[in-house]
Amino acid sequence: DTGVSQNPRHKITKRGQNVTFRCDPISEHNRLYWYRQTLGQGPEFLTYFQNEAQLEKSRLLSDRFSAERPKGSFSTLEIQRTEQGDSAMYLCASSLSRDYTFGSGTRLTVV
């Protein structure tokens, strides 16, 4: 386990469909974050887990978005009833203390 793994790398979906992304953090990292990044912008915070507890959620995370980290290891991010505005790169990061290690992201395109 050399880094943060995200699957799939790319996802194209039709508007209105549900999608789910997976993140496998670095195994000893207890903190896990989801960020969203659109072209030309910095990553925007979505949600944060410490172990299995979801401790913080951004107001960006509408009720169509839900994230889980059931056993404090991998995490999933689900988007229901996708909209074109959801098209973005979804980045997962994990950390043990100070700095993030980001995964390669899942690029979502809603058509």
Place this chain on the structure above:
Amino acid sequence: GQQVMQIPQYQHVQEGEDFTTYCNSSTTLSNIQWYKQRPGGHPVFLIQLVKSGEVKKQKRLTFQFGEAKKNSSLHITATQTTDVGTYFCAGPTNTGNQFYFGTGTSLTVIP
């Protein structure tokens, strides 16, 4: 709300020239981090600054944290084509659980 702004948004330099990006926060930061994102890649952690007035160097990169802990800069001496990418600063939120990323400075190095 808390904002982290970066200038310039874009910078084109000839290889060998110096480059500086500036980061400004609307609030005092307990620490600041810098990340580099190559085109098509994900953000990679570079450094964290914690102390007022702190200066850290990594080879040709010099990072500085302002005395008031509201601004920071990244200076690259004698740029190389491998320096191409977007440089983001990130400051922690009040809870410290996650970071606000700046808007980024996209660096292009012309060989």
